[in-house]
Amino acid sequence: MSDAAPRPPGFVSASLAIAQKDLRIEGRTKETTLATVLFALVVLVVFAFAFGGDAVQRAGAGTIVPGVVWVTLAFSGIVGFTRSFRLEREDDALAAVALAPVDRGAVFAGKALANFVLLTALETALFPLTSVLLDVPLLAAAAPLALVVPLHTVGLACLGTLFGAVVSRLQRGEALLATLMLPAATPLFLSAVHCTASAIEGTPLAADRHWLLLIGGLDVLYVLVALLLFDAILED
Amino acid sequence: MRRSSDLAMSALTVATAGSMAAALWLIFLVAPEERVMGAVQKIFYVHVPLAAITFLSVFLLLTGAAGYLWTRRAGFDHLSIASAEVGWLFCTLVLVTGPIWAKPAWGVWWTWEAKLTTTLVLWLLLAGILLARAYASTPEQGARIASVLGVIAALDVPIVYKAVDWWRGQHPIVFGPGKTDPLAPGMLAALLVSMGAFLLLFALLVAVRARLAAEEDRLAALLEAAARSR
Amino acid sequence: MKSYAFLFWGYAAVWAGLTIYLIALGRRLSRVSRRLDALERRGGGRDGSAT
Numbered sequence: 001m002s003d004a005a006p007r008p009p010g011f012v013s014a015s016l017a018i019a020q021k022d023l024r025i026e027g028r029t030k031e032t033t034l035a036t037v038l039f040a041l042v043v044l045v046v047f048a049f050a051f052g053g054d055a056v057q058r059a060g061a062g063t064i065v066p067g068v069v070w071v072t073l074a075f076s077g078i079v080g081f082t083r084s085f086r087l088e089r090e091d092d093a094l095a096a097v098a099l100a101p102v103d104r105g106a107v108f109a110g111k112a113l114a115n116f117v118l119l120t121a122l123e124t125a126l127f128p129l130t131s132v133l134l135d136v137p138l139l140a141a142a143a144p145l146a147l148v149v150p151l152h153t154v155g156l157a158c159l160g161t162l163f164g165a166v167v168s169r170l171q172r173g174e175a176l177l178a179t180l181m182l183p184a185a186t187p188l189f190l191s192a193v194h195c196t197a198s199a200i201e202g203t204p205l206a207a208d209r210h211w212l213l214l215i216g217g218l219d220v221l222y223v224l225v226a227l228l229l230f231d232a233i234l235e236d
Numbered sequence: 237m238r239r240s241s242d243l244a245m246s247a248l249t250v251a252t253a254g255s256m257a258a259a260l261w262l263i264f265l266v267a268p269e270e271r272v273m274g275a276v277q278k279i280f281y282v283h284v285p286l287a288a289i290t291f292l293s294v295f296l297l298l299t300g301a302a303g304y305l306w307t308r309r310a311g312f313d314h315l316s317i318a319s320a321e322v323g324w325l326f327c328t329l330v331l332v333t334g335p336i337w338a339k340p341a342w343g344v345w346w347t348w349e350a351k352l353t354t355t356l357v358l359w360l361l362l363a364g365i366l367l368a369r370a371y372a373s374t375p376e377q378g379a380r381i382a383s384v385l386g387v388i389a390a391l392d393v394p395i396v397y398k399a400v401d402w403w404r405g406q407h408p409i410v411f412g413p414g415k416t417d418p419l420a421p422g423m424l425a426a427l428l429v430s431m432g433a434f435l436l437l438f439a440l441l442v443a444v445r446a447r448l449a450a451e452e453d454r455l456a457a458l459l460e461a462a463a464r465s466r
Numbered sequence: 467m468k469s470y471a472f473l474f475w476g477y478a479a480v481w482a483g484l485t486i487y488l489i490a491l492g493r494r495l496s497r498v499s500r501r502l503d504a505l506e507r508r509g510g511g512r513d514g515s516a517t
Contacts (some may be wrong), residue, residue, distance in 0.1 A: 004374065092333065160387075166381055170371040180368065183360035184355075184392050187399035194403065225391065229384050232305050278467035279476040286480070322487075336476040340469045407507050435485070444491050451498045458505050 011106050022084065023117060030222025032083050032118060040126050041078040044056040044068070054135075061136045066132055066196035069130055071188060073123065073156065078178050080118055080165040081160035084111060085168035100133050104234050108161060112226070115164075116157035123149060136200070144199035151215050158222035165233045191215045242374070245447075249441045255433035262426040277335040281426055286330045286435035287355070293323030294358065294390050301348075301386030304379060310453055313379040316370070318445035322438060324362040330355055350401040357396050360400055361389040375456065 026032055048055075055064050100144045100197050127145070131138040138145070163181040167173035182189075191211045205212065263281045271278035299318030303309070335345040336351065346352065363386045372378030419427070 072337070106367070128251060166368075166384060169377060169381060170368060171373050173371060176367060176371060179360075180364040183357045183364065184388055184395045186357050190399045192404050210402065214402075220393070221391075221395075225388065229305070229387065232380055233384055274469050276472045276476075278473055282480050283493050284476065325487050327482060329480050332479045332483075336472050336479070441484075441487070441491070442474050444495065446490075448491060448495045448498065451495065451502060455498055455502050455505070458502070462505070 011103055011109070013108035014103065014106035015113060018107055019113040019117070022111060022114035026114070026118065030055065033121060034081045035083070035120070036076045036122050037125050038070050039079050040122060042131060043072040043075060044126075044129060047072070048133060056134050056136050058131055061090075062197040062201040064201055065130060065134060065136055065138075066193040068128065068134065068154075069196060070192045072130075073119070073153075074124060074182065074185070074189070075178070076122060076126075077119055077156055077160050078181065080122075081115060081164035082167075082174045082177055084115060084161070085164045104230045107234065108165070108226045108230040110134050111163040111165075111225075112157050112223075115161050116153060118158055119153050119160075120150065123153065137199065141202070143201045145196070146203050147205065148192075148195040148199050148212075151212070151219065152188060152195070153217045155188045155222055156185070156192075156214060158219065159188065162229070165230065169233065171220045185212065188218060191218070194203075240299075241447075245440075245443060246365040248436065248443065252433065252436040252440050252459065255395075255429065255436055260432040262422070262429050267422040267426040270418050273341050274346065276337060276340045281430045282434070283330065283333040283337055285431040286333065287351075288431065288436045289434055290323055290326045290330055290355070291360070292318045293326060293442075294393055296442070297323060297386045298390035300406060301383035301390070304383045305387070310450070312466050314446040314449040314453075315385070316379070316383060318442040320362055320365050320382070320386060321445055322441045324359065325441075326438065327355060327359045327362060331359060348356045348404055350397055350402070350404065353396040353400045353404075358393055361385075365389060375453070377388065390407070396415065416439050 051064060051068075052058070127138055127149075130136070136165055159181055163177055163184070167177045167180065170176065195205075195208050195211050197213070198205065259281070263278055267278070267281070271276055296319035297316060300312045300319055303312035304316055312379075334355075339345050340348075365382050368385055369378040369382045372381055
């Protein structure tokens with residue numbers, strides 16, 4: 001038998017392992033998915049009540065739908081982000097994860113990846129639901145949406161994981177997640193709504209080049225900043 | 237050591253009071269009344285310095301927050317708390333004086349233009365940082381979390397500005413090429429002196445708040461030592 | 467004239483805000499200083515109980 005201690009897993013394999021763990025737990029319990037999809041449906045209905053069922057006909061699809069979709073996504077996502085870290089918190093698994101001989105950055109990457117997958121799953125339900133409830137055809141915009149939505153979902157997952165971690169350290173911190181995260185998410189949100197509106201209205205995406213560059217840059221920035229700060233966040 | 241910093245503090249207080257008095261004199265007794273907007277334009281002499289200093293405080297917050305995360309030296313956290321709190325106060329005053337000026341000048345209390353929106357988002361970010369400190373379970377955790385949030389907020393501000401700018405845009409241009417009416421010399425003097433006065437006031441407030449943070453740390457340490465020695 | 471009212475309230479808000487903050491800071495600072503002085507006078511801190 002070799003005397004050497006086993007090498008700690010590399011960054012990528014550690015991240016993938018963490019993502020796999022979170023997704024496997026979610027696959028078994030389906031807790032988060034059910035909670036977020038149901039919440040999203042409720043928010044959609046509330047929006048229909050708030051703006052009137054025929055709002056799309058009156059104001060136009062590009063005006064109403066992107067805002068409704070992204071507000072719903074933001075708040076449903078927050079429901080999910082909260083649970084992602086509370087799971088760990090419950091039996092202090094987070095301390096164990098943080099102490100594991102892996103870069104804490106891998107914890108971020110893994111959890112962000114898992115959150116991205118869960119958000120994408122939510123979106124596959126949300127867009128058809130929106131199309132039906134608000135009576136707006138989205139199938140024609142499927143191609144540009146397939147680019148725009150995942151790009152912004154990456155940013156949302158990164159921010160959600162970052163702030164979810166911050167908030168998980170605070171007492172009763174979950175109440176703070178939306179308050180802390182959403183102002184910081186302003187550029188992401190503005191870009192998401194604008195690009196989604198373009199996609200729905202049929203404007204060629206080339207016209208939104210600067211927005212797409214912005215969100216691409218933001219995604220990279222969020223990842224870098226999170227990797228830099230995650231050590232400090234998970235310290236205790 | 238205590239002596240000289242007390243002396244500096246007193247000097248700063250006197251300088252602040254003096255320059256404020258000079259500023260007020262210039263604003264109300266020297267600077268001419270603006271042709272179009274009338275007397276209400278004089279709010280500009282406090283609004284502009286408050287806004288400029290708010291963004292200075294973000295820079296200080298970044299320094300304190302990053303410095304604390306890097307070195308874990310308490311002095312950086314004191315700077316961080318002070319610039320976040322005083323910055324938040326100045327930001328509040330900007331958001332109050334802005335609409336008070338805007339309503340008579342342009343007829344609306346608010347518009348979602350880049351500078352205003354960014355200031356509002358900044359206010360929310362700073363409020364979040366102060367709130368997070370209150371929710372922390374230990375001062376050390378509060379310092380760490382607030383520093384993380386502080387770095388994020390500081391980095392976010394320029395991005396928010398750019399994004400909102402693309403989204404909208406129409407703040408009145410006071411200096412620079414878009415300007416139709418250059419400032420009369422009396423106005424420029426009033427603005428500069430007012431800026432200086434508010435800068436001194438800001439420095440004074442930050443110094444006092446940082447001193448308060450340091451004293452509270454000392455008190456907590458002494459109490460903890462006393463409890464442990466029992 | 468209406469615009470004088472706006473001018474007044476603008477300056478009033480600024481001075482009120484700054485003054486309130488300065489007073490609050492001053493009070494907190496003197497309270498902490500008093501407690502620090504009391505602790506230091508008590509020296510070795512056998513009875514370190516302070517509320």
